[in-house]
């Protein structure tokens with residue numbers, strides 16, 4: 402008589418880990434957008450067809466499927482369209498809790514993501530609820546800018 | 562073009578079952594689906610599979626996993642996208658007459674990988690990853706906008722969460738939250754496989770219509786609470802089927818969190834703008850089994866919703882119409898909608 406196919410042995414597991422290094426190419430439009438951040442300017446590109454100013458700047462409008470033409474500097478002032486308070490920790494990134502949100506800057510047609518700094522998160526519910534009404538915010542550049550999205554953060558124009 | 566029928570389906574939802582490999586789970590679920598359809602693997606004309614390399618932790622995962630989905634010497638299509646989109650492609654294969662029977666399968670095993678880290682790696686390396694964005698974070702931002710704009714979301718979120726059933730105590734099954742989301746509104750991670758058999762011969766459930774649509778990748782360009790892609794996809798499916806949203810009896814709506822499900826109800830036209838959470842709290846028509854709290858792992862969930870809708874139609878005592886939807890990563894950029902009609 403043969404052995405049962407369902408012979409009982411301890412289930413085997415092994416650990417796996419992926420750590421590949423990539424080099425991502427930003428392309429001309431994004432390279433210029435980030436270079437302008439180092440100059441403390443937030444830039445968009447205008448679509449010649451729908452006239453939207455797309456921020457972060459990009460080389461084409463996906464809705465119209467045409468190349469963007471003009472470069473436009475948008476205001477550092479805008480409204481916090483929505484946000485969340487993050488509780489997840491990632492290696493190399495600031496420690497939570499963190500407020501991150503989408504801001505519609507004056508002169509832009511699309512919202513841009515960044516951290517919202519300076520919020521007292523002792524009571525997350527109170528802090529979050531106070532910011533639900535699209536409060537005005539301003540982009541503040543760091544002392545040393547290096548041409549990355551993290552060169553600026555948003556702060557509330559009035560304390561929550 | 563020919564009518565298409567859903568002949569069989571199966572869903573398996575487990576957690577960290579060390580006695581089974583991913584391919585074991587796929588094999589068992591697909592075999593069950595073939596059994597409910599009353600056919601064998603030899604009867605399958607084509608397969609469409611949805612799987613995600615990052616979720617499975619295997620490069621080109623379908624190379625490894627496809628044989629467990631009855632693909633041996635078959636015509637096989639692989640998608641790195643949601644299972645409902647695989648269903649739409651399977652429907653097209655049968656509808657066009659290129660095959661008589663098509664097996665659609667989708668899976669994701671949350672217990673094998675770091676789901677939060679995977680949900681972070683999906684985002685743009687220049688503009689989003691440095692800001693710690695994840696799929697749950699986007700749901701949090703949708704939820705915040707709902708609470709700010711629609712009083713019904715705050716009023717009904719507790720009652721809607723209570724309908725999602727008892728949650729497992731294991732903390733590894735729930736993602737780290739993102740304000741304003743509460744624990745009972747989050748998905749419950751699971752090891753999920755779904756399989757559906759489509760055919761040209763009359764069966765218990767007919768595919769009435771399908772639709773697909775894609776939103777911009779950039780979240781700052783999107784209407785985060787409007788779910789434009791789902792509006793477009795469901796309008797297409799309903800028009801195809803010749804039914805309106807108000808006459809849908811069975812709704813199975815894919816969403817990562819309770820808020821995403823409520824917004825999906827609005828996008829498909831089942832609830833007015835701002836009333837989605839109230840519908841989830843009060844209507845047994847929507848996600849009767851608990852939605853994303855009954856076990857969640859991308860990219861299986863759209864096909865799970867299709868299979869659940871088909872089950873509900875088969876069990877109904879009267880002839881009913883159902884609508885199932887599926888949303889892709891990144892932040893529901895791609896949406897599919899399927900109208901199903903019971904016999």
Ligand SMILES: [Zn+2]
Pocket residue numbers: 448449450451452453462463464465466
């Ligand atoms: Zn345009």
